Amino acid sequence: MIMMRLMGLIRKEAYEIVRDPSSIAIAFILPLALLFIFGYGVSLDARDIPIAVVVDHPTTLTASFVGELQCSPWFHPTSYPSEARAEQAVMDGHAAAIVWLRSDFTRLALSSSHAPIHVIVNGVDANQARIIENYVNGAWLAWLKQRAVIQGMRLSAPVAAEARVWFNPAMRSRDYLVPGLIAIIMTLIGALLTALVVAREWERGTMEGIMVTPAGKMELLLGKLIPYFVLGMGGMLFSTIMAVFLFRVPLRGSIAVLIACSSLFLLTALGMGLLISILARSQFVAGMVAIVATFLPAFILSGFLFDIHSMPRVVQLLTHVIAARYFVGILQTVFLAGDIRTIIVSNCLGLGILCLLFLGLAIIRFRKRLD
Amino acid sequence: MDAVAVTNLAKSFGSGATRRNALKGISLRLPAGTMTALIGPDGAGKTTMLRTLAGILTPDTGEVSVLGHRLPKEALALQRRIGYMPQHFGLYEDLSVQENLTLFADLHGIARNARDGRFADLLTMTALGPFRKRLAGQLSGGMKQKLGLACTLVHPPELLLLDEASVGVDPISRREIWGIIREQVVTHGITILLSTAYMDEAERCDRVIILHEGEILARGRPAEISAPLEGRSFLFELPENISAAPRTLQSRMAGLPGVIDTVIQANGLRIVMEQPGPPAVPADLGSHGTLKPSPPRLEDAFVSLLYGRVRRHVIAAPRETGASDGTVVIEVHDLYRYFGDFPAVKGVSFSVRKGEIFGLLGANGAGKSTTFRMLCGLLPSSSGTLRVAGLDLRKAPAATRARIGYVSQRFSLYTALSVKQNMEFFASAYGLQNQKKKSRIARALEEFELTAYVATNAGDLPLGYKQRLALACALMHEPDIVFLDEPTSGVDPLARREFWTRLNALAREGTTCLVTTHFLEEAEYCDRLVLMSLGEVLAQGTPSEIKAAVRRPDEPAPGMEDAFISIIEEHERTSRRAS
Numbered sequence: 001m002i003m004m005r006l007m008g009l010i011r012k013e014a015y016e017i018v019r020d021p022s023s024i025a026i027a028f029i030l031p032l033a034l035l036f037i038f039g040y041g042v043s044l045d046a047r048d049i050p051i052a053v054v055v056d057h058p059t060t061l062t063a064s065f066v067g068e069l070q071c072s073p074w075f076h077p078t079s080y081p082s083e084a085r086a087e088q089a090v091m092d093g094h095a096a097a098i099v100w101l102r103s104d105f106t107r108l109a110l111s112s113s114h115a116p117i118h119v120i121v122n123g124v125d126a127n128q129a130r131i132i133e134n135y136v137n138g139a140w141l142a143w144l145k146q147r148a149v150i151q152g153m154r155l156s157a158p159v160a161a162e163a164r165v166w167f168n169p170a171m172r173s174r175d176y177l178v179p180g181l182i183a184i185i186m187t188l189i190g191a192l193l194t195a196l197v198v199a200r201e202w203e204r205g206t207m208e209g210i211m212v213t214p215a216g217k218m219e220l221l222l223g224k225l226i227p228y229f230v231l232g233m234g235g236m237l238f239s240t241i242m243a244v245f246l247f248r249v250p251l252r253g254s255i256a257v258l259i260a261c262s263s264l265f266l267l268t269a270l271g272m273g274l275l276i277s278i279l280a281r282s283q284f285v286a287g288m289v290a291i292v293a294t295f296l297p298a299f300i301l302s303g304f305l306f307d308i309h310s311m312p313r314v315v316q317l318l319t320h321v322i323a324a325r326y327f328v329g330i331l332q333t334v335f336l337a338g339d340i341r342t343i344i345v346s347n348c349l350g351l352g353i354l355c356l357l358f359l360g361l362a363i364i365r366f367r368k369r370l371d
Numbered sequence: 372m373d374a375v376a377v378t379n380l381a382k383s384f385g386s387g388a389t390r391r392n393a394l395k396g397i398s399l400r401l402p403a404g405t406m407t408a409l410i411g412p413d414g415a416g417k418t419t420m421l422r423t424l425a426g427i428l429t430p431d432t433g434e435v436s437v438l439g440h441r442l443p444k445e446a447l448a449l450q451r452r453i454g455y456m457p458q459h460f461g462l463y464e465d466l467s468v469q470e471n472l473t474l475f476a477d478l479h480g481i482a483r484n485a486r487d488g489r490f491a492d493l494l495t496m497t498a499l500g501p502f503r504k505r506l507a508g509q510l511s512g513g514m515k516q517k518l519g520l521a522c523t524l525v526h527p528p529e530l531l532l533l534d535e536a537s538v539g540v541d542p543i544s545r546r547e548i549w550g551i552i553r554e555q556v557v558t559h560g561i562t563i564l565l566s567t568a569y570m571d572e573a574e575r576c577d578r579v580i581i582l583h584e585g586e587i588l589a590r591g592r593p594a595e596i597s598a599p600l601e602g603r604s605f606l607f608e609l610p611e612n613i614s615a616a617p618r619t620l621q622s623r624m625a626g627l628p629g630v631i632d633t634v635i636q637a638n639g640l641r642i643v644m645e646q647p648g649p650p651a652v653p654a655d656l657g658s659h660g661t662l663k664p665s666p667p668r669l670e671d672a673f674v675s676l677l678y679g680r681v682r683r684h685v686i687a688a689p690r691e692t693g694a695s696d697g698t699v700v701i702e703v704h705d706l707y708r709y710f711g712d713f714p715a716v717k718g719v720s721f722s723v724r725k726g727e728i729f730g731l732l733g734a735n736g737a738g739k740s741t742t743f744r745m746l747c748g749l750l751p752s753s754s755g756t757l758r759v760a761g762l763d764l765r766k767a768p769a770a771t772r773a774r775i776g777y778v779s780q781r782f783s784l785y786t787a788l789s790v791k792q793n794m795e796f797f798a799s800a801y802g803l804q805n806q807k808k809k810s811r812i813a814r815a816l817e818e819f820e821l822t823a824y825v826a827t828n829a830g831d832l833p834l835g836y837k838q839r840l841a842l843a844c845a846l847m848h849e850p851d852i853v854f855l856d857e858p859t860s861g862v863d864p865l866a867r868r869e870f871w872t873r874l875n876a877l878a879r880e881g882t883t884c885l886v887t888t889h890f891l892e893e894a895e896y897c898d899r900l901v902l903m904s905l906g907e908v909l910a911q912g913t914p915s916e917i918k919a920a921v922r923r924p925d926e927p928a929p930g931m932e933d934a935f936i937s938i939i940e941e942h943e944r945t946s947r948r949a950s
Binding site: 004005007008009011012015016019020201204205206207208209210211212213214215216368369370371 | 384422425426427428429443446447450451453454455456457458459460461462463464465466470473474475476477478479480506519522523
């Protein structure tokens with residue numbers, strides 16, 4: 001009896017998902033678009049930054065410095081005849097910085113050791129500005145080193161920094177963005193889609209009809225949870241396959257841990273989705289609440305795009321109630337570092353508490369009643 | 372054995388200033404195996420009552436026992452044994468007819484081997500057999516309603532609760548739905564409680580309960596309720612070829628002393644008096660027909676019971692200015708409209724004269740609203756010509772648009788604005804200013820008796836008042852032509868009467884009124900009308916012309932509904948022959 005009712009509800013939900021274009025858009029097309037945007041489009045890497053180079057008085061010395069910039073993977077230099085023209089290029093967005101070798105550069109470099117290189121950086125994007133600054137310095141150091149070798153001398157810098165990047169040695173932002181996307185996609189399916197479909201049942205009046213049947217509260221809830229759980233896990237699998245095979249993101253941890261943690265997160269997201277739809281009975285309100293309360297925080301406050309440690313203290317505290325925060329942590333660890341027990345356990349604990357809270361509230365608040 | 376026993380049931384919604392008592396201490400018993408109708412004006416508490424008995428509303432106080440189950444505690448156990456069809460039965464529109472039935476069979480835990488027989492029965496009963504595989508969202512309004520009923524009957528219930536099961540469906544589906552309901556009582560002995568806006572349906576029930584503002588005004592067998600009206604109901608029979616329009620006679624009759632209700636019906640005017648005894652009909656009026664006593668109907672009793680409780684709306688005597696002079700103001704020729712491949716309107720032609728009340732009648736989905744939107748210039752036509760006041764409204768300048776008023780199906784009012792604010796907005800939108808605006812609003816408030824509601828938000832008004840406000844807003848700029856799309860849908864009989872009285876007055880002032888409706892008896896109030904079905908015009912003319920066309924020896928005095936049904940059946944026969 002119970003199985004028959006549950007299967008009936010699940011079958012109904014499956015038909016609706018397959019036949020309703022808006023479900024398909026949220027469950028399949030939106031995730032695909034996000035994967036492509038973040039996989040190919042958005043990059044936080046500083047590579048091939050367009051810079052303007054102004055050389056007032058070209059000599060072999062300046063040519064070798066400009067050559068060093070050209071060889072660098074970080075820059076894409078373009079020569080400008082004057083500083084004013086280069087400035088205009090910065091204004092127009094054609095260049096992010098200006099490297100200016102003044103007319104006395106060669107003379108000073110040869111006569112003394114104080115030859116200034118004038119660097120002007122567009123500071124609007126503070127992060128990129130800092131990166132450019134460092135990279136120009138790096139290019140300059142490399143150039144000096146090279147000159148020293150040519151002149152048969154050793155450059156004697158007292159201290160040399162030997163940086164080594166861990167977990168993402170190629171420093172490809174895609175490698176940490178794409179795993180984080182799994183959290184976003186599962187939030188979309190678990191919270192947004194679920195909230196919308198339950199609200200739709202209220203709007204169309206199907207909920208009222210279904211309430212006055214022998215189907216109990218738990219059956220009605222499971223009838224929603226199970227299909228969207230399967231759909232969400234499908235989204236997870238799909239994103240993982242895309243990440244590993246298309247975007248070549250390493251998967252260093254185990255698949256079992258990935259599945260277990262994803263299930264826990266998905267249940268939390270479903271709990272939020274159900275809770276929203278119980279409180280908001282119109283699709284419009286449910287959609288807005290779901291976007292503001294689940295999707296946007298997952299995007300901004302989860303550490304998916306912006307590092308939590310560099311947020312203000314208050315905001316950092318706030319991120320603790322955002323389920324995606326824990327899941328993004330887990331995902332980035334499992335993909336880039338491996339099954340690191342301490343990180344995974346502590347994050348799962350946070351997720352578990354939120355999961356119990358949201359699912360529990362949804363179960364308590366859901367009633368077979370209109371009032 | 373009582374199937375339902377309710378003692379002192381009270382239920383309210385909201386809190387504080389907005390608290391509204393939907394039910395105020397109701398006590399009632401329904402004997403098993405009987406069929407009871409719940410009737411009453413809008414907001415009487417009918418839906419609240421049915422929902423409470425279905426176990427989905429918790430009563431504030433009182434005891435409710437349904438089939439021996441105490442509510443709200445034993446709701447789940449009760450829900451195994453009842454069938455409940457909400458007002459807008461939500462079918463899963465992305466599921467086919469068969470899949471919807473299967474879902475409800477699954478939910479009721481019907482064994483697989485017992486299903487096929489039941490499904491076959493239900494599909495035959497509802498005539499939905501050929502549409503098993505069609506998605507519910509693509510069914511017509513009548514078919515949806517029948518499928519909804521089939522879903523509630525998948526598991527034979529012991530008690531059936533129906534909330535306006537036949538509202539807004541075409542007359543053929545309405546007859547079919549009523550037949551199915553009737554059969555449940557006769558052959559299966561099911562107890563039925565239904566709410567309805569159709570008095571003829573209520574009259575066919577074993578018992579009737581009249582609710583008003585959460586209280587029971589009357590209960591008993593229909594004949595018992597209408598018994599006190601003996602000697603107060605009259606029929607003013609009109610000859611077939613009458614000289615005056617029935618609606619002009621009606622408005623004069625309504626003004627006679629002691630008359631509390633007048634209705635235009637198939638063969639004349641029905642008149643209900645406050646006291647026993649015939650109305651004093653003036654000679655010039657009396658010459659138009661013959662006055663006869665008539666056996667009272669439930670509807671007479673309903674109106675007389677509510678008369679005095681609901682304020683009587685006196686409408687100022689209209690100024691007889693530019694009545695119909697025969698000028699054609701709206702002309703539609705061979706109009707088509709496609710939505711994708713689907714033809715919503717197919718070759719519609721008609722013309723409307725100044726000062727006429729012109730009706731577009733038909734069931735939901737007949738193409739009435741689509742035609743309307745094209746007339747108002749809200750929707751382009753696929754082909755054909757249409758001219759309103761000599762112009763195509765889609766291309767016409769704003770000045771021409773200002774000559775029309777439009778009341779949309781859902782009364783597009785601003786729900787968060789007060790009555791006055793809505794009026795002010797519409798007045799400004801039509802370019803009324805200063806003193807003119809002030810005086811128009813003051814007049815509208817008085818004319819439509821909205822003074823008591825000036826500060827109430829439009830969203831909180833009872834439906835009948837919303838309808839009034841919508842009409843008041845549409846008439847703010849005194850247009851030459853008013854378009855009214857389903858203005859009486861879901862509105863109770865009293866509000867509908869009042870609406871037609873107002874329209875009558877407007878037409879007499881020379882305003883041309885175009886009205887769509889799915890209440891076929893309202894056709895009698897129109898000067899001329901077109902009957903539409905599935906996008907086509909099946910018949911047009913005056914109400915008596917349309918009825919005369921279907922008069923047969925076995926059906927000497929057909930009502931508009933009979934006419935509609937036989938016209939549709941005839942149309943189906945010919946179209947089948949053609950194909």
